[in-house]
Amino acid sequence: MPKASAAWLGSDLVSESMIHARGLRKSxxxxxxxxxxxxxVRRGEAFGFLGPNGAGxxxxxxxxxxxxxxxxxELRILGMDPDTEGPAIRGRLGVCPxxxxxxxxxxxxDNLYIYGRYFGIPxxxxxxxxxxxxxxxSLTEKAKSRVEDLSGGMKRRLTIARxxxxxxxxxxxxxxxxxxxPQARHTLWDKLFRLKQAGVxxxxxxxxxxxxxxxxxxxxxxxxxVIVAEGSPLxxxxxxxxxxxxxxxxxxxxxxxxxxxxxxxxxRVEVLPDRLLVYTEDGEAVIAKVHERGLEPIAVLVRxxxxxxxxxxxxxxxxVD
Amino acid sequence: MATATEVTTTxxxxxxxxxxxxxxxxxxxxxxxxxxxxxxSSFLSPIFYVVAMGVLLGGFIEGDPDQLxxxxxxxxxxxxxxxxxxxMQTAVGETTYPVMGMFKWHxxxxxxxxxxxEPRHLAGAHLAFVAFRLATTCGVFMLVLVPxxxxxxxxxxxxxxxxxxxxxxxxxxxVYGLSCRMQRETGFGVLFRLGVxxxxxxxxxxxxxxxxxxxxxxxxxxxxxxxxxxxSRMFAIDNVDWGVxxxxxxxxxxMTAWGWHWSVTGITKRLIT
Numbered sequence: 175m176p177k178a179s180a181a182w183l184g185s186d187l188v189s190e191s192m193i194h195a196r197g198l199r200k201s202x203x204x205x206x207x208x209x210x211x212x213x214x215v216r217r218g219e220a221f222g223f224l225g226p227n228g229a230g231x232x233x234x235x236x237x238x239x240x241x242x243x244x245x246x247x248e249l250r251i252l253g254m255d256p257d258t259e260g261p262a263i264r265g266r267l268g269v270c271p272x273x274x275x276x277x278x279x280x281x282x283x284d285n286l287y288i289y290g291r292y293f294g295i296p297x298x299x300x301x302x303x304x305x306x307x308x309x310x311x312s313l314t315e316k317a318k319s320r321v322e323d324l325s326g327g328m329k330r331r332l333t334i335a336r337x338x339x340x341x342x343x344x345x346x347x348x349x350x351x352x353x354x355x356p357q358a359r360h361t362l363w364d365k366l367f368r369l370k371q372a373g374v375x376x377x378x379x380x381x382x383x384x385x386x387x388x389x390x391x392x393x394x395x396x397x398x399x400v401i402v403a404e405g406s407p408l409x410x411x412x413x414x415x416x417x418x419x420x421x422x423x424x425x426x427x428x429x430x431x432x433x434x435x436x437x438x439x440x441x442r443v444e445v446l447p448d449r450l451l452v453y454t455e456d457g458e459a460v461i462a463k464v465h466e467r468g469l470e471p472i473a474v475l476v477r478x479x480x481x482x483x484x485x486x487x488x489x490x491x492x493x494v495d
Numbered sequence: 496m497a498t499a500t501e502v503t504t505t506x507x508x509x510x511x512x513x514x515x516x517x518x519x520x521x522x523x524x525x526x527x528x529x530x531x532x533x534x535x536s537s538f539l540s541p542i543f544y545v546v547a548m549g550v551l552l553g554g555f556i557e558g559d560p561d562q563l564x565x566x567x568x569x570x571x572x573x574x575x576x577x578x579x580x581x582x583m584q585t586a587v588g589e590t591t592y593p594v595m596g597m598f599k600w601h602x603x604x605x606x607x608x609x610x611x612x613e614p615r616h617l618a619g620a621h622l623a624f625v626a627f628r629l630a631t632t633c634g635v636f637m638l639v640l641v642p643x644x645x646x647x648x649x650x651x652x653x654x655x656x657x658x659x660x661x662x663x664x665x666x667x668x669x670v671y672g673l674s675c676r677m678q679r680e681t682g683f684g685v686l687f688r689l690g691v692x693x694x695x696x697x698x699x700x701x702x703x704x705x706x707x708x709x710x711x712x713x714x715x716x717x718x719x720x721x722x723x724x725x726x727s728r729m730f731a732i733d734n735v736d737w738g739v740x741x742x743x744x745x746x747x748x749x750m751t752a753w754g755w756h757w758s759v760t761g762i763t764k765r766l767i768t
Contacts, residue, residue: 202768236768239609241608241609241766241767242767242768243767260613261508261509261611261612261613262611264609264610264611265610265611267609269609271602271605271606271609273602274602275601275602275603275605275606275609276606277521277601277603277606278601279528280524284524287520288520288521288524289606289610291517291518291519291520291521292517292518292521292607292610292611292612293517293610293611294509294513294517294611336606340610
């Protein structure tokens, strides 16, 4: 499949603005899940929604997938209005939902074939695409296996293959690696990276900052239905955090007291239940000064700032509660 | 890779027929997977019923046409009603747990809804599959009955067969719409115990509803199953009151039409949130 570039993307059916949202809102009864967000996703971009559970990411994704009516504001997908052109939009989207919706009782190949038929793709064409996609997600040997016999990572790869069967202009991935073991996550990232290189526009929601850093050219950080920051992973880290972070672990219950004693050592000190985070340009220097003050941490670690730190700074909470 | 000229995928607003046909491969696969199990219910159960209720129990009942709505034997009386009742049970069976499964356990509908297909297409294809199940199961049942020599004319059984499919679809659409609105499967037990089972017993399949007294008979005639049983029997034994038959058909068609609307609004509310 996607080799040097995904050939179908040259189509003039594809507009430059893949997603355009202004003041987009979504309510369920009295609960406002999305509270007026602006988004622009351009062709060929890998765009991320980063945020904890309940931030409004999935509600936003469902509106983009044209299966959830917009409550307020403006939304255009591939230049079309999801309210009136839902089927046309969905025909050009690939959707990889958070929970697998594969048919467990069908074999791997039939899952792709039958799904392709929903798009009205002719039988011969969908057969050819099925073979290519199985190859792309390394499941050719499992073509005749039943889905329920696959591992979690294989199922997720099959879901991604299925979402590509209509050669989508825009691929929506909702928490693509949640619940997978580290090796399966890396295999999946590799596949997604290849798609990105082939020019497929990816929209990813995740609460894993490493995933966002690996895959996204640009992302928005969402919290409680609003966008709290936007930019490339590197920009966000530069703007909202320091170069390094010194992590210090003390005895249970000591962290608040210690935090006061070292508050002047960094730009900022965060107290987490199990450790202190000191934000600084030079982590090693901070640790040396901590020792000079006669404090004896149980464990220390110096690392680069990540999106997790950005999130903590912006919302006062960690991504994974 | 193919050139990007597949405009088939970019046409908005598919017709109902196109949307349903696109799901043919899915339902054909489901059929291949389940037909063996359904052979038992569509072939063996009818034989059991006919032998036990019609022949063995019916042997104790006097075949007085005045008492049996014109049937010359209890077997001839009970069998057309049984097929109609069997259609109801098949329809309810296919539109309860399987529908819940498509929403909740397998999320098949969610995957389908992410394609150009719309909820009405999903309901249409599912109900078309139920119609196919009804056509085969009632067809087999009716063929099994031929050697018993119960049918008075060649055309009567054909109209009886169509009535059985019609009453089956009335139940299919009504129950499908209900299943779309149910969050938990526990309600199905109530539906079977307090809905399907009493209807099966008291809608005129086993005895003339006039035996229920004036109020009981009036109530029984309000149920969709009675209309199906009555049509099926009148045609099978060639004792047709065309005025009553027209009312029976009109009631079932109207209820099925309403059931279709109820189904489409139900699945749309469930999937498009």
